[in-house]
Amino acid sequence: MENMTFADFQKMDLRVGEIVSAEEIEGADKLYRVTVDLGGEKRTMVAGIKQHYAKEELAGKKVLVLINLEPKKIRGVESHGMVLCAHNADRSRLVCTTVEKEIEAGAKVS
Numbered sequence: 832m833e834n835m836t837f838a839d840f841q842k843m844d845l846r847v848g849e850i851v852s853a854e855e856i857e858g859a860d861k862l863y864r865v866t867v868d869l870g871g872e873k874r875t876m877v878a879g880i881k882q883h884y885a886k887e888e889l890a891g892k893k894v895l896v897l898i899n900l901e902p903k904k905i906r907g908v909e910s911h912g913m914v915l916c917a918h919n920a921d922r923s924r925l926v927c928t929t930v931e932k933e934i935e936a937g938a939k940v941s
Contacts, residue, residue, distance in 0.1 A: 844897065844899035846869055846938065847930055849936040880914065895927075900912055915927070
């Protein structure tokens with residue numbers, strides 16, 4: 832894996848986002864369309880977490896998101912960021928990265 836510079840890292844805008852809702856995407860077995868509150872702004876993101884989370888358990892979850900990722904259309908849905916998750920080597924287990932203590936949506940990760 833290639834190292835990135837500290838300047839590259841500083842370009843990443845990581846925030847705490849609160850998932851407001853998760854919806855099915857027609858024909859997608861791994862994807863949800865999630866609405867994420869960033870504290871004054873709500874964004875739609877496509878997240879490949881459907882096989883690991885029921886949509887009902889996502890509402891209210893505070894997750895880490897990358898918000899300055901170039902928008903991308905996935906299965907007809909324009910995604911404006913990325914929900915960050917961790918997975919094991921064979922990808923059989925995936926968990927969203929969350930915050931340990933209560934903090935407001937939109938808080939900057941540094």
